[in-house]
Amino acid sequence: MNLDSAKAKLATFGQEHVLRYFDELDPALQSKLLDQIEATDMSILDSCHHREELAKKGVITPLACMELPEIEAHADEYREIGEKAIREGKVGAVLLAGGMGTRLGSDDPKGMYNIGLTRDLYIFQCIIGNLMDVVDSVGAWVHLFVMTSEKNHDATVRFLTEKNFFGYDKGHIHFFQQEMAAATDYDGKILLEEKGRMATSPNGNGGWFISLIRAGLLDTIHSEGIEYLNVFAVDNVLQRIADPVFVGATMAKECSVGAKVVRKNAPDEKVGVMCLEDGRPSIVEYYELTEELMNAKDEKGDPAYNFGVILNYLFAVPELERVVDGDLPLHVVEKKIPCLDENGNFVKPESPNGFKFENLVLDMIHQMDSCLPFEVEREREFAPIKNATGVDSVESARALLQKNGVML
Numbered sequence: 001m002n003l004d005s006a007k008a009k010l011a012t013f014g015q016e017h018v019l020r021y022f023d024e025l026d027p028a029l030q031s032k033l034l035d036q037i038e039a040t041d042m043s044i045l046d047s048c049h050h051r052e053e054l055a056k057k058g059v060i061t062p063l064a065c066m067e068l069p070e071i072e073a074h075a076d077e078y079r080e081i082g083e084k085a086i087r088e089g090k091v092g093a094v095l096l097a098g099g100m101g102t103r104l105g106s107d108d109p110k111g112m113y114n115i116g117l118t119r120d121l122y123i124f125q126c127i128i129g130n131l132m133d134v135v136d137s138v139g140a141w142v143h144l145f146v147m148t149s150e151k152n153h154d155a156t157v158r159f160l161t162e163k164n165f166f167g168y169d170k171g172h173i174h175f176f177q178q179e180m181a182a183a184t185d186y187d188g189k190i191l192l193e194e195k196g197r198m199a200t201s202p203n204g205n206g207g208w209f210i211s212l213i214r215a216g217l218l219d220t221i222h223s224e225g226i227e228y229l230n231v232f233a234v235d236n237v238l239q240r241i242a243d244p245v246f247v248g249a250t251m252a253k254e255c256s257v258g259a260k261v262v263r264k265n266a267p268d269e270k271v272g273v274m275c276l277e278d279g280r281p282s283i284v285e286y287y288e289l290t291e292e293l294m295n296a297k298d299e300k301g302d303p304a305y306n307f308g309v310i311l312n313y314l315f316a317v318p319e320l321e322r323v324v325d326g327d328l329p330l331h332v333v334e335k336k337i338p339c340l341d342e343n344g345n346f347v348k349p350e351s352p353n354g355f356k357f358e359n360l361v362l363d364m365i366h367q368m369d370s371c372l373p374f375e376v377e378r379e380r381e382f383a384p385i386k387n388a389t390g391v392d393s394v395e396s397a398r399a400l401l402q403k404n405g406v407m408l
């Protein structure tokens with residue numbers, strides 16, 4: 001893109017300030033900035049001015065969950081179906097590791113965080129170890145697709161390579177990078193992270209399937225005969241991946257997607273809960289749950305919206321391919337964005353200073369025709385690490401790991 005075209009594009013979106021330092025840059029940096037301007041979707045930025053409208057939901061009604069007693073009663077049957085599918089190579093896993101982990105506050109990718117006390121125990125190591133349990137019991141490797149972002153790709157690949165993938169078969173690990181989106185201040189003006197570079201952040205975890213296709217990995221999925229993808233977050237160290245019983249139950253119920261859920265520990269717990277929205281599966285965020293919905297009861301007298309998602313979904317690949325061109329809603333999220341201040345000095349803010357623009361994997365549930373919410377025991381499968389201390393932290397995850405017999 002040449003300078004005139006860049007000026008025209010920026011003027012269309014009210015972002016002319018992006019070229020504020022252009023004349024100070026050497027030609028190589030000028031050219032990089034022009035390329036970045038060309039590649040950036042600026043049409044989404046205006047949405048920060050109507051965030052409330054973006055969050056509007058349809059009519060919410062309950063969605064029944066497969067609860068622990070029912071799972072227990074059919075566990076052998078489901079396990080057999082799931083193990084067979086895994087052994088036949090029909091199940092792949094997708095690790096979402098493109099996030100910035102800003103709340104944890106480490107500059108390294110979150111998976112590199114060492115949560116050991118008397119020995120090294122990295123988050124990546126816990127996750128790969130959990131997947132290895134299934135590989136060992138079933139006797140077949142599971143293809144693991146790892147999504148990173150421009151911000152953490154090199155560090156992630158370097159680390160896992162140095163650690164020899166914690167014993168996982170290298171031939172079954174595939175990296176791919178997600179897209180980036182510009183970040184703005186509260187007025188929707190793009191922030192600069194360098195004089196010749198707009199501030200960007202990963203565009204949320206909802207673009208994982210499109211990014212996987214762009215990386216050419218759909219061919220691998222087809223050629224390897226993978227029919228289901230188990231998508232999961234990097235930060236839950238008790239995560240069960242390619243869990244045969246979960247796989248078998250989702251297959252037996254012929255659902256487009258299965259979602260692992262935990263029973264809420266209080267009506268106002270801050271988790272997204274499973275529901276139907278306008279008759280289709282969906283997830284309603286805790287801040288969207290009205291008092292009325294929070295206290296609603298089902299026919300058994302139990303809370304009607306009682307199961308929270310833990311970011312562990314099993315998608316049927318043909319269903320993903322069917323919806324791949326469909327739009328996902330945009331989320332405009334307040335975050336801390338390192339950037340240049342008005343004097344051109346680089347600052348790392350202590351509190352949120354602007355917006356990031358994200359698509360979320362939870363919105364993909366609403367694109368699916370049917371969903372099986374599948375209850376798991378919180379204490380055995382849910383130890384998220386979001387913060388350094390307090391709720392959902394390194395401390396709470398360590399306690400849960402120890403409870404599950406993991407030596408730290």
Ligand code: UTP
Binds near residue numbers: 101233234
């Ligand atoms: P979070 O919502 O916890 O976001 O991600 P985050 O960026 O990791 O952390 P904070 O909010 O900055 O502290 C949930 C999961 O989705 C992945 C994360 O890596 C994590 O596994 N994710 C998130 C992506 O892969 N890409 C993204 O753009 C955002």
